[in-house]
Amino acid sequence: MKKYLLFGISLITGISFAQQEVPTFERCLSHKLIEAQELKTPGFAAHVDEQFEIAKNSPLTKSGPSEYTIPVVVHVVYDPETPEQNIHDSIVLNQIEILNNDYNRRNADTVNMRSDFDIIAGSPKIKFRLATIDPNGNPTTGITRTEADKYSFGDLSVFTNGDFGPLEEIKSTQNGGIDPWDQSRYMNIWVGNMEILGLTALLGYATPPANLPNWPGGTTAGMSDGVVIQYQAFGSNNPNPLLLGGGAHTVLGRTLTHEVGHYLGLRHIWGDGDCTNQDGIDDTPNAIEQSTGCDTTANTCIDNIQGFDLPDMLENYMDYTNEDCQNSFTEGQVDLMHGVLENQRYDLVYNNPASVSTEELVATIYPNPTRNVLNIQLDNGVINAVEVYNAYGQKLISSEESNSAIQLDVSELKQGVYFVRIFTNTGSVAVERFVKE
Ligand SMILES: [Ca+2]
Ligand SMILES: [Ca+2]
Structure with a gap:
């Protein structure tokens, strides 16, 4: 197993723990996950390869919908003694926006x-929506927010x-984290803390697709599907510095872009080896090892991609280059x-009851302005719940009832402007503004 030394050996030199050297910093542990499972269950890596080939050769690949939508839940798991781990909603929203930009090639730095790489760059056209x-x-x-133990x-x-047992505890309510949805x-x-000895040891890891009917029973015990991100590496507006190798690392939310790539089956672009190891994708230039920094002179492997020996693709999200160097996926x-x-x-993208309807809700609220009651009516859906917020975002009224028209008592509200969020049983949300007299 090759250790990836990324941000300077000064980070770890001289530190020891229980007579063991602290390992070098790992940016992404996903490849190690496969290796670890291979140790426990010989044949696992081959099976992941097999799944990879099925996906790669899927006859449906080119005839799917023009875009996909994936419902997302973000579990913030924090030590109550370290409140900065309890990252603000605004960081989560910012990170989801970055993910959507990167997966729809709307990121400004393309x-x-x-x-x-013009001949190979592609847009996944995948949307991620908070559930x-x-x-x-x-x-x-x-x-979700959970106090860790x-x-x-x-x-x-x-x-x-x-x-991976201790890391995986973040995915378990019983073990001090929170169970998956x-x-x-x-x-x-x-999103949580994975520091070792007070030092950032890795930024994230994700499980490759492995809905494996022939995966030996018991192997998945302790391994749970999803993505884990170090809390300082989440979002681009995160006030918590990500300290690596003695300096603050520029965080643009691309750790999640990279890890979601693994979650959706991608491997590291350099194939986790030398020029003889491939990532399984025909149009990604190979590289002799992971790239760090942003050295645009590098062309470490000879390849033939549509007749060209392309340079190492430092811009690819599945490399280890600086976050402000990355901006693209390939068509492959x-x-x-x-x-x-x-x-x-x-099941994530078809007939998913958790999926957000993209249908525009038509809501009518009256009277507006109002003194005592607010009638809420949906012309094209069934109301599941309504919530009333003031201008400061504080939730003042919450009501759950299933009907196409409901009446809210707003007589207790002070005079002012309010917003009502209307949820349907299909997951759509409408927001309307009203005035209390
Ligand atoms: Ca390749
Ligand atoms: Ca090359």
Whole structure:
């Protein structure tokens, strides 16, 4: 197993713990997850390869919908003694926006991609929406908050013997984290602390698609499907500095872009090896190892992509370059992700009761202004719940009832402007403004 030394050996030199050296910093542990499972269950890596080929060769790959929508739940797990771990909603919203920009090629820095890659760059056209209904059918913000029973879920064992057990506790209510929502219907993201000895040891990891009917029983014990991100690496507006190798690392929310790539089946662009190891994607230039920084002179492997030996694609999200160097996926990577959504992760995007309806809700509220009651009526849906907020975002009234028209008592509200959020049983939300006299 090759250790990826990324941000300077000064980070770890000289530190020891229980006579063991602290391992070098790992930016992303997803490849190690496969190796660890291979140790426990020989044949696992081959099986992931097999799944990878099914997805890659899926006949549905090119004939799927023009875009996909994936419901997302973000589980913020924090040590109550360290309140900065309890990241604000605005960071979550910012991160989801970044994810949507990157997966729809709307990120402004696509202009920085070198023209060498114009022939291969692609847009996944995948939308990520914070869930609006939870697994019980109730309205939700798509964000959960859980007090952890520890400062960090990080543990040396993942580096010393590939044991993900301590890290995986973040995904378990019983073990001080929080259980996932139905993993076939929601993409679960856990955000928490994985420091080891007070040092950032990794930024994230994700499970590759592995709905594996022939995966030996018991292997998945302790391994739970989803994405885990170090809390300082989440969003681009995060006030918590990500300290690596003695300096603050520029965080633009691309750790999640990278990890979701793994979740949707992509491998590291350099194939986790040298020029003889491939990532399984025909149009991604190979590289002799992971790229760090942003050295645009690098061309470390000879390849033939549509007749060209392209330079190392530092711009690719599946490399280890600086976050402000990354801005693109390739068409081959897009096809693979679509193949995964048409196969192993089919239930996320088809007939998903958790999916947000994109239909525009038509709501009528009256009288407006009002003194005592507010009538709320939906012309094209069934109301599941309504919530009234003041201009400061404080929720003042919450009512759950199922009907196409309901009446709210607003007589207790002070004079002013209010907003009512109307949820349907299909997960759609409408927001209307009203005035209390
Ligand atoms: Ca390749
Ligand atoms: Ca090359």
